[in-house]
Amino acid sequence: MTTQSQGNAVLVVNAGSSSLKFSVFREAGAELAVAINGQISGIGTEPKFEAKDTAKRPLADKAWGPGEPSDRTALLRYLLDWVEDHLDGAKLLAAGHRVVHGGARYSHPVLLTPAVIEELNGLVPLAPLHQPHNLAAIRALGEAHPELPQVACFDTAFHRGQPWQSQTFALPRAMTEEGIRRYGFHGLSYEYIARRLPEMAPELAQAHVVVCHLGSGSSMCAIRAGKSVDSTMGFTAVDGLPMGTRTGRLDPGVLIYLMRAKGMGADDLEKLLYNKSGLLGVSGVSNDMRVLLESADPHAAEAVELFCHAVAKETGSLASSMGGLDAIVFTAGIGERSAPVRARVAEKLAWLGVKLDEAANAANGPKISAADSRIPVWVIPTDEERMIAQHTMEVVDDAGLR
Ligand code: ADP
Secondary structure, three states: OOOOOOOEEEEEEEEOOOOEEEEEEEEEOOEEEEEEEEEEEOOOOOOEEEEEEOOOOEEEEEEOOOOOOOOHHHHHHHHHHHHHHOOOOOEEEEEEEEEOOOOOOOOOOEEOOHHHHHHHHOOHHHOOOOHHHHHHHHHHHHHHOOOOOEEEEEOOHHHHHOOHHHHOOOOOHHHHHHOOOOOOOOHHHHHHHHHHHHHHOHHHOOOEEEEEEEOOOEEEEEEEOOEEEEEOOOOOOOOOOOOOOOOOOOOHHHHHHHHHHHOOOHHHHHHHHHHOOHHHHHHOOOOOHHHHHHOOOHHHHHHHHHHHHHHHHHHHHHHHHHOOOOEEEEEHHHHHHOHHHHHHHHHHOHHHOOOEOHHHHHOOOOEOEOOOOOOOEEEOOOOHHHHHHHHHHHHHHHOOOO
16 A cells, blocks of 8 residues: 555545535645545525635635536536646545444445445435435535546444444344444544554554534544544534534433423424534534633533533543543543633543643643643544545545555
């Protein structure tokens, strides 16, 4: 397997319901370097295309007027043509997609074929809010440029090596076999951290590490010797920590109560659990941690407290699950940039011997623990796009498609 040859590029696509984020990575020696970031927003309404170089200088800014073809296939054809015009002679080898769900089967990225796409379509009921949009972009890109290899990189794949007790609910066995089990998400972020941490701290290569991916979606993962052992998200991405607008872990008896006592149906419950709860629901102020930290409203402070309490509590749970704790890593929007949240979590873990260096924490790391902390604590910016680009290159090489 080699990614050495010069002049190759990959397109990384992260497609949501009405927007699609993309990056172009180019080979630079043995490394991959991001060259362009951009997005198509307003898909289905008033599409707009923007792209920037690594210095954030605008490279493109286009809006589609009424009457101009702007269905998904037309937009992805435009994107591909635009990317090919901005490669400076490099060859676009493939497109790598972030796909939320790879089911119980996919523990690695996969080259997309019509049969694989069909199989992934069968997983839509497991991730109805994301999987259809991921697949729509894959299909549209396939129609626009059928010759371009496409690779799916799954948010669930990194967790497939977990022991069965981490992946199993105490439900009747037949239901587990049917697929009602804990999948875990944010896997591309955790895999990136698992590769990056030993580069930054070689002594932690075999360590028991709790990684806190705290963003608008938040989860945590127990990683031992680079492998996922357990995680806070389960069957769906609503489990575990409270998030911007999601509940996180909730006694399932609450749902039965709401159905019986308030006549709530599946759609109402989905809205409640995914959109109206979490930091927003508890504070009544905002889903944004920055706003909550600056707010004088006591309910905002309570929302922050609930969040930090859950992060500290899950640290203990995950450490127990993997049988030890040698390091803690913070990543994603809140994890990378919020010194107050990290400080509060560390205070709650003082009983474990966790102690932060105030100046290093205020500077966002990389190492933020005090010299006499029993557990080293790191801040490592995640890079899911780079992980997808690396995987895509590897799949292309393994398939001999270079
Ligand atoms: P996503 O899950 O959408 O990828 P991110 O990982 O980018 O999100 O995290 C976004 C969240 O990070 C925002 O909603 C905001 O609450 C939080 N955030 C970003 N910067 C800061 C900061 N300086 N302090 C506290 N929270 C921050």
